[in-house]
Amino acid sequence: MKIKSEQEYLKIKKQVEEIEKERAKVRKELQEQGADENFIRLAEYACGAFYDEFKAQLREYEKVVAGQFEKDTVPLHQLGSHLVKLRIWKGISQSELAKRLGVSQPQISKDERFDYQGISIEKANRILQALGIEKLTVIPGKSVQTIGAKDEMAATNEKKAI
Structure with a gap:
């Protein structure tokens, strides 16, 4: 988004x-x-x-x-962008969300710019509560690998465990 x-x-x-x-x-x-x-x-x-x-x-x-997106279920790898969508759908500005969370608006802007990368469950829960979302099902999504990660270890030529 x-x-x-x-x-x-x-x-x-x-x-x-x-x-x-x-x-x-x-x-x-x-x-x-x-x-x-x-x-x-x-x-x-x-x-x-x-x-x-x-x-x-x-x-x-x-x-x-207009609320034309799946609001109740989200793959784990899309949780951050989904939180942004929920805020927009609810008609809540970044400033208002910041007030509700007790943080600054620039912090919300920064978090959203990076789609809440690395967000904790606790923080996601606080945001959902601030948005008035009572239920959100998070499902397993695509496996995200580190950029540049290889499927084989160079020294041993063995497959890495994922």
């Missing part, structure tokens, strides 16, 4: 609108010059390479706000 606040949502939405205006302007100019459709599409893409990514981020945020 890339967008974590209403302010970020509005900023990206404005960027998308500006890209759309620029793309429309380029399309019109190229059509008037007699350019073919493939060239026009390429030029539109060049106007905003991040356009599709921004649009996807907006759609994801809008779905979360």
